[in-house]
Amino acid sequence: MANMNPNKCPMPEQDPNVRNKNFEEVALGYTPEIAIEEAQRCLNCKHKPCIDGCPVGVKIPEFIALVAEGKFIEAAAKIKETSALPAVCGRVCPQESQCESKCVRGIKGEPVAIGRLERFVADYAMANDTTEITVPEQNGHKVAVVGAGPAGLTCAGDLARLGYKVTVFEVLHTAGGVLMYGIPEFRLPKSIVQREIDNLKAMGVEFILNFVVGRSETIDDLLADGYEAIFVGSGAGLPSFMNVPGENYNGVYSANEYLTRVNLMKAYKEDSATPILRAKRVAVVGGGNVAMDAARSAKRMGAEEVYIVYRRGESELPARLEEIHHAKEEGIIFKFLTAPLEVIGDDETYMVKGLKCQQMELGEPDESGRRRPIPVEGSEFVIDLDAVIVSIGTSPNPLIRSTTPGLDTNKRGCIVADEETGLTSKEGVFAGGDAVTGAATVILAMGAGKKAAAAMHEYIQNKNK
Amino acid sequence: MYQILKKKTLNSNTKLMVIDAPFVAKKAQPGQFIILRVDEDGERIPLTIAEYDRENGYVTIIFQEVGATTKKLGLLNEGDCLHDFVGPLGVASELEGLKKVAVVGGGLGCAIAYPQAKALHEMGAEVDLIAGFRNKDIVILEDEMRAASTNLYIMTDDGSNGHKGFVTDALKKLIEEGKQYDAVIAIGPMIMMKFVSETTRPYGIKTIVSMNATMVDGTGMCGCCRLTVNGETKFACVDGPDFDGHQVDFDESMRRSAMYKAQEKEAVEHHECNLHKMEVK
Numbered sequence: 001m002a003n004m005n006p007n008k009c010p011m012p013e014q015d016p017n018v019r020n021k022n023f024e025e026v027a028l029g030y031t032p033e034i035a036i037e038e039a040q041r042c043l044n045c046k047h048k049p050c051i052d053g054c055p056v057g058v059k060i061p062e063f064i065a066l067v068a069e070g071k072f073i074e075a076a077a078k079i080k081e082t083s084a085l086p087a088v089c090g091r092v093c094p095q096e097s098q099c100e101s102k103c104v105r106g107i108k109g110e111p112v113a114i115g116r117l118e119r120f121v122a123d124y125a126m127a128n129d130t131t132e133i134t135v136p137e138q139n140g141h142k143v144a145v146v147g148a149g150p151a152g153l154t155c156a157g158d159l160a161r162l163g164y165k166v167t168v169f170e171v172l173h174t175a176g177g178v179l180m181y182g183i184p185e186f187r188l189p190k191s192i193v194q195r196e197i198d199n200l201k202a203m204g205v206e207f208i209l210n211f212v213v214g215r216s217e218t219i220d221d222l223l224a225d226g227y228e229a230i231f232v233g234s235g236a237g238l239p240s241f242m243n244v245p246g247e248n249y250n251g252v253y254s255a256n257e258y259l260t261r262v263n264l265m266k267a268y269k270e271d272s273a274t275p276i277l278r279a280k281r282v283a284v285v286g287g288g289n290v291a292m293d294a295a296r297s298a299k300r301m302g303a304e305e306v307y308i309v310y311r312r313g314e315s316e317l318p319a320r321l322e323e324i325h326h327a328k329e330e331g332i333i334f335k336f337l338t339a340p341l342e343v344i345g346d347d348e349t350y351m352v353k354g355l356k357c358q359q360m361e362l363g364e365p366d367e368s369g370r371r372r373p374i375p376v377e378g379s380e381f382v383i384d385l386d387a388v389i390v391s392i393g394t395s396p397n398p399l400i401r402s403t404t405p406g407l408d409t410n411k412r413g414c415i416v417a418d419e420e421t422g423l424t425s426k427e428g429v430f431a432g433g434d435a436v437t438g439a440a441t442v443i444l445a446m447g448a449g450k451k452a453a454a455a456m457h458e459y460i461q462n463k464n465k
Numbered sequence: 466m467y468q469i470l471k472k473k474t475l476n477s478n479t480k481l482m483v484i485d486a487p488f489v490a491k492k493a494q495p496g497q498f499i500i501l502r503v504d505e506d507g508e509r510i511p512l513t514i515a516e517y518d519r520e521n522g523y524v525t526i527i528f529q530e531v532g533a534t535t536k537k538l539g540l541l542n543e544g545d546c547l548h549d550f551v552g553p554l555g556v557a558s559e560l561e562g563l564k565k566v567a568v569v570g571g572g573l574g575c576a577i578a579y580p581q582a583k584a585l586h587e588m589g590a591e592v593d594l595i596a597g598f599r600n601k602d603i604v605i606l607e608d609e610m611r612a613a614s615t616n617l618y619i620m621t622d623d624g625s626n627g628h629k630g631f632v633t634d635a636l637k638k639l640i641e642e643g644k645q646y647d648a649v650i651a652i653g654p655m656i657m658m659k660f661v662s663e664t665t666r667p668y669g670i671k672t673i674v675s676m677n678a679t680m681v682d683g684t685g686m687c688g689c690c691r692l693t694v695n696g697e698t699k700f701a702c703v704d705g706p707d708f709d710g711h712q713v714d715f716d717e718s719m720r721r722s723a724m725y726k727a728q729e730k731e732a733v734e735h736h737e738c739n740l741h742k743m744e745v746k
Contacts (some may be wrong), residue, residue, distance in 0.1 A: 171684050173502060173509070173549040181686075210551035212684070215497075216488040237686040241698060248691060248698070248717055250724040257687035265508065265681065273508045273533060273732065275725035350720040397685045398703065 003040035006109025011116055016329035020299045023185045023268045026326060027091075030120040032072070039067035041105060042112045049102035050114060055447025056083045056154070060099055060114055067117055076125030079118060084157035084200075085150065085446065087126060087192045088179060090119025093443045094320050126195055135204035139163035141460050144227040146213045146400070149177020150442045151233030151433025153200060154449030155456075160203045162457050167227070169211045174264060177235055179442070181264035182256070182290065184297050190263070214399035219407070219429060228463070229428050229456040232415060233449060236394045236434035242285065246343030247390070251277055251352035255286070255294040255391035262297050276301065279387035283307040283355050285340050286391035287316070289441075292323040294389045295332045306332050307383060311339040311360050311373045337361060337373060341380065343388055354382045394439045404429075414438050422452030423459075430456055466546035467501075470523060475605040478530045479573060480539050481515070487522030489514070489552040495580045496558030496675065496707055499524065500683040502549040503537045510534050511680045513577040513652075513706075514553060524552075527576035527605070533732040554683050555706050558673070560585055563647045567593045567639065568614070569632050569661050571653025572603070577675060578652040579606050583613035591615045593639060593646075597632035597657065601625040632657065633664045646670050651710060655719045662710030672710035676701040679722055692718045 012028040013019075019026050030038065042064040050060040058079050066075035079086045095101075095115035103111030141164050145152045148170035156166045174180050179193045201207065213219065213234070222230055239254035241247055258276075261267045265274035282298040284291045287310035299306045308327070310317060313336050317324055328334070337360040344354040359379035362371040401409045408416040408425035415424055415431040422430035432448025434440055471483035489499055498513045510532075516525035530539045541547075558581055566585050570578030575596045582594045594614035598604050599622045611617045618635045620628050628635075636649065648671045651661035658674040665672045678690035678701040685703035692699055695712040699705065 171551065172682065173551070181682075210549050211488055212551060212554060215553050216491060237684070238700075238703075239686070239688045241688065241691075243698070248693060248721065250721060254688040257681060257689045260681055260687050266506065271506075273506060275508075275728040275732070277724075350723075399685070 002043050003037060005041065008041075008110045008113040008116070009034045009038040011113075016326075016331070019186065020296070020330035023300055025189055026186050027119075029123055030116055032070070032124070035067055035072070035117060035120045036070060038113050038117060039064045042068070043104060045104050049104065050099040050112075053099040053102040055098070055443050056450050058083050058099075058118070063121065064112065064114070064117055067121060072121050072124040073129050075121040076129065079121065082450075083446070084154045084450075085196050086118055087122035088150070088188065088196060089443055089446070090115055090117075090122050091188050091192075092183060092441075094441060096321060098443065123192075126192070133199055133202035135202075136161055136163050138165060138204075141165070141228050141464075142167070142226060143456060143460070144169065144222050144230045145233065146219075146230060147177060147233040147235055147433075147435070148175035148197075148207060149233055149235050149433065149445065150179060151235075151435075151445035151449035152177070152231065153197065154446040155231045155233060155432070155453045156205045157200050157203070158450055158453035159456065160200065160205045162453075164457075166205045168205060168207045169213050170207060170209050171212050172264070173209055175207050175209065181260045182293070183442075184259065184263055184293050185268065186296070186300070187293065212399070214403040219400065219404040219426070223428055228460050229430060231422070231449065231452050231456065232400060232424070232429060232431040232435055233433045233445065234397060234400050234435045235445075236396045236414075236439045238395050238397050239390070240393045240395060241390055242340055242392060244340055244342050246345050249343050249345030249352050250350050251279065251345075251387045252343055253387065253389045255284070255290045255389050256394065258294050258389050259290070259297060262301065268297075268301065277387050278302050279385075281305045281383075281385045282387045282389060283309050283335075283383055283385050284389045284391055285309045285355075286393070287312070288318045288391065288393075289320055289323055291391035292319045292327045292332075294391050296327055296330055298387070298389065299330055299332065303387075307385075308332055308334045309338050309340055309355065309357060309383075310334070310336055312370060313337055313362055316370050335383070339373065339375065344382060352386055352388055354384045355388055356380060356382050394434075396435050396438070400435075412438055420451060421455035422448060423455060428459070466548070467550035468546050469541055469543055472541070472543050475527065476603040479527065479576075479603070479605055480530070481525060481527045481576075482538075482541075484524050484526060484547065484550055485522060486524045486550045486552075489524045489550065490517045490519050490522045493517040493519075493524060493553040494557035495560065495584045497553035497555045498683070498706060499526065499550055499552030500554060500680070501526075501538075501547050501551075503534060503541070504548050507537070507548065508534050509549075509681060509683065511554070511677070511683050511702075513675065513677070514580065515576045516580055524550075527573065529573045532729050551683075555702060556704070558584075558650070558675075558707050560588065560590075563588075563590050565591045565645060565647050567595060567636060567644070567646050567649045569595045569597075569636060569649060569651040569653070569657075570610075571597045571632060571657035572599070573605075574653025574657070574675075575606055575610065578650065579610055579613060581650055581652070582610065586613045586615070593618065593644065595620065595632045595635045595639075597622070597653070599623065631660070633660045636661060637664050640665070640668055640670070648673060651675075655715055655722065658710060658713075659715035659719075662713070662715070666711055673707050674710040674713060675706045676708055676713065676718060677706065678702075678718060679724065692721070
């Protein structure tokens with residue numbers, strides 16, 4: 001008999017006023033007992049709507065049934081049949097708008113905590129599964145993956161499993177992409193990402209770091225080198241700025257810069273060589289997940305007051321509910337319907353002094369369906385600050401599009417690729433993730449990497465018939 | 466790993482290293498740069514490529530020991546390895562079609578001006594190379610610069626080599642004497658590039674400067690190196706490092722470069738303190 005409790009088993013978490021001063025993980029994870037109790041809430045319904053909600057098609061009811069039986073390692077193996085990075089997805093996927101949004105239990109009460117269960121089994125298997133990973137039987141074909149972020153890692157993993165010799169080219173000194181430089185330690189410990197990458201290495205995937213595709217070698221060079229197909233998962237790394245006066249004062253960061261200094265370059269550690277401003281009053285402009293990450297990081301770096309400045313209302317915030325909830329718990333102050341007009345700086349020191357803002361009100365819905373913010377006349381005010389973090393989006397890096405003839409891109413600079421196969425306008429070249437969609441989520445990038453891997457396999461098989 | 470094949474001291478705080486980095490050497494061009502990390506927890510620092518040997522896969526860097534990282538780098542020896550070395554980054558200098566050029570280098574900037582002069586010289590252009598140093602004891606690459614130019618003018622701030630004055634004095638004199646340059650390429654401290662640009666502005670001579678901004682990733686990801694060019698925000702790492710000197714807001718860039726000065730000073734002191742401890746042991 002299923003557990004008919006209408007609510008999810010709560011996630012054990014660090015106390016908000018303790019965790020906002022450290023970089024350790026916020027959520028502590030289910031225990032085996034809680035996991036079994038939560039798994040028993042799954043009705044194992046016939047239609048399995050949850051699977052349709054998953055971009056990589058994880059066999060959700062099957063793995064949950066195994067959890068309910070206490071077979072955690074088997075449950076992890078079930079997830080790994082379709083997902084390359086379960087410990088990552090269990091932490092950063094927006095389950096509330098994907099698998100969990102389709103769960104039948106969500107109609108009357110809360111859906112099954114699929115994400116928390118996925119995280120539990122992945123962590124359990126990491127700690128307890130002693131099965132050695134081996135290199136799959138090789139099929140004699142070699143493929144290249146450009147970019148070691150979530151799309152590239154997923155694509156590499158799937159192709160390696162099919163027997164391909166996979167080489168991943170990464171420009172940074174660490175593989176992992178946004179999982180390493182962007183998402184903070186307290187939300188996704190880097191040791192977990194590294195474990196997933198090490199697993200791919202154990203499967204025979206080769207990583208070439210510090211390699212600039214587009215400069216050291218172009219896509220055409222790689223094709224000429226004998227890579228039969230190439231997946232481009234180069235992400236959307238170029239930060240957008242507000243284009244308001246004063247934006248180049250010292251103390252104005254892009255979220256990418258701030259998070260890269262804190263995460264990848266480890267400025268959160270006392271002995272780090274990376275310089276960073278230890279600001280006391282910080283405003284983060286934007287309302288997405290990255291903005292929440294930046295705000296919560298700034299708090300942990302010692303800021304006393306951290307503001308989220310967002311020009312629409314609370315219900316329009318694009319960030320996940322859980323991230324907003326966590327941010328509020330940690331003392332982040334939300335300034336809704338507030339648009340930045342100008343960064344005020346000190347002309348002597350050239351440091352940020354404040355952010356001049358304007359109050360907004362909501363008007364008629366715009367083309368995105370959200371109500372358009374309209375400025376309220378005479379409502380300007382200044383927030384006193386010593387740092388501003390701009391988190392209003394990113395766009396794809398121009399390097400690959402500008403060095404790859406025959407690769408079509410759209411007016412936003414995104415690579416044009418078939419949604420189902422990732423095939424681009426250039427033969428043998430596939431693409432997916434943020435490089436195609438513009439800034440989106442880890443799981444959508446993984447979904448694209450997965451679809452592209454299948455299409456690349458088919459392409460190479462047909463070519464060699 | 467990226468092995469140090471050769472190390473040479475150019476002056477009291479400037480060193481040259483040849484690094485084994487075939488992926489960088491393969492397509493490197495004048496004007497481009499690399500990012501390196503000395504060790505696993507090190508910071509990423511950008512350095513312009515001073516010379517490259519495509520055939521053997523070697524890249525030469527020249528650096529001044531000013532910060533904690535460059536001091537640490539200077540302590541490494543031939544046979545040691547750098548943890549990371551990535552490039553070529555940035556857009557290569559556009560030298561095509563230039564027939565008569567003044568290349569102006571200031572201090573360490575000469576290390577970067579030199580490959581440009583060399584490339585232009587090899588393309589058959591007439592190259593006047595003006596190099597500025599504080600005094601004659603810190604002059605670097607004199608033979609190399611002479612070989613890479615039609616005329617070499619070395620200026621010293623204190624006149625210790627017999628030619629007292631700033632690079633701008635020499636440049637202005639040459640222009641006044643009637644030299645018709647297609648372009649002036651200025652590489653060195655930002656203040657020098659600013660004054661070179663101001664010197665050429667009244668004559669309307671195209672002036673290219675190489676903006677050595679503070680960077681983190683160097684690939685267009687962080688925006689730390691942003692600068693204002695003709696009123697627009699540009700990234701030195703992917704839009705540059707070369708820009709039209711008459712359009713760059715140098716004052717802003719100089720202030721941005723100074724942002725972490727206090728922290729850097731602290732890091733250097735900390736580093737020297739550690740070195741001292743090592744010596745005491």
